[in-house]
Amino acid sequence: MHVVAVLALDGVIPFDLATPIEVFDRVRLADGGKPYEVRVCAPTGTVDAGMFTLNVRWGLEALLDADTIVLPGCADPAMAVPEEVLDHLRKAAAGGARLASICAGAFVLAATGLLDGLRATTHWIGARALAERHPAIEVDPQVLYVDNGQLLTSAGAAAGLDLCLHLIRRDHGSAVAADAARLSVMPLEREGGQAQFIVPAQPPTPRGATLEPLLRWMQENTDVEVTLGDLAARGGMSIRTLNRHFREQTGTTPLQWLLRARIRRAQHLLEATDQPVEQIAGQVGFGSPTAFRDRFKRIVGTSPQNYRAAFRRKNQNPSHSAVRE
Incomplete structure (x- = not known):
């Protein structure tokens, strides 16, 4: 079974945290099978989520067992991410895990250095700060999400839903993703003035490379x-x-x-x-x-x-x- 680990840090935004939990946990295949196991993990057993406190079952070791890691946004994007968390994320990526951020979760992913040389997005309010703090990242505030293959980032709020549905579509095709979208009362691709742009899922190439x-x-x-x-x-x-x-x-x-x-x-x-x-x-x-x-x-x-x-x-x-x- 594909394990999805959702990382909860102090100050986590409840909407961003709940989105991947609800979307992935409700996915069903044509035979009724459940393709995803969702695990909420944190550096400690309790997480301060602002208006309430979370009791979290999984520790950071869950990141190393995950196939996909989702990084929700935090209320204070400028907060320092514990080095232990960054180390676990880097090790998970080196082991082949897929990392996806929602909203200001891009700041956590950027702090690992894994996004350097790649295109990324976040909530438009924080896009300039992300670009200034991490100049090696090409920040695009106009898009809903960016797919670099192993690393994905999305804009704020509902764009996290778009990203989760996109991942389901990548994993199990359009039919399963369409069912997940219906359960979320969400179109697979939203209409409106903000065009959805997905960076081709090619293996990333460092800028300045000979190729x-x-x-x-x-x-x-x-x-x-x-x-x-x-x-x-x-x-x-x-x-x-x-x-x-x-x-x-x-x-x-x-x-x-x-x-x-x-x-x-x-x-x-x-x-x-x-x-x-x-x-x-x-x-x-x-x-x-x-x-x-x-x-x-x-x-x-x-x-x-x-x-x-x-x-x-x-x-x-x-x-x-x-x-x-």
Whole structure:
């Protein structure tokens, strides 16, 4: 079972704390099975939550056993995070755990140093303070949440619901996420003036890394048919060196990285346009719609048609994409 640990620190915001507890605990699979076990943990057995005190069953060791760790916001984002907490979060991340923050929980995640060089968000009121305190993070106050793969951040209040539903969709597909959304009386993707933007779930690459220009070109040219030799030549290196740098800097192969970039671009086109699936397949570099559908389902967990039905952006001019590159 997938263990979700929710970290409660003194001053925790009750809404942020309750959101992942309620959303993940209520998820059910098609066979009625319960895919998540939620554990609330804290440095000590009691937590001061302002208007009340929490008695917490789990200690920090729960972080090391977790598959996903959720960091709710605290009333005072400027508070110092105990070093013991930061150490446990770093160890959990090194062990492969997924870390997600809600609202001002981004300040706790940022204090670990894990967000350095990545894009992140938080409540718009605290965005400037987060950027000033952690200049190595690219803070975007305009978005609901940012997905960097292993590390995710969300804006305030209801954006925590958006993030939790997004994680469920990543884990179990659109159908399970849609059921969770209905239980929360929440749409899977909210309409309104604030466009939802999800950073592609590619392995993060440190800024200034030798592959950064090549990766940027690959993201901007997903429709171009290329070979390993083509990529190596564009990067000014041998194929062997290209493969080695990809492993060192992204943790994957050039082909797998490119496939994910193509599928992420396809997701944007499915959400933001009325183009036929066959046309989108060609636009993102697949030679046949069948190959595209197969790869899309393997990576996303559902078919392109089902994805579009679940996440099509309403009240949007189909000729214009809301994606910001």
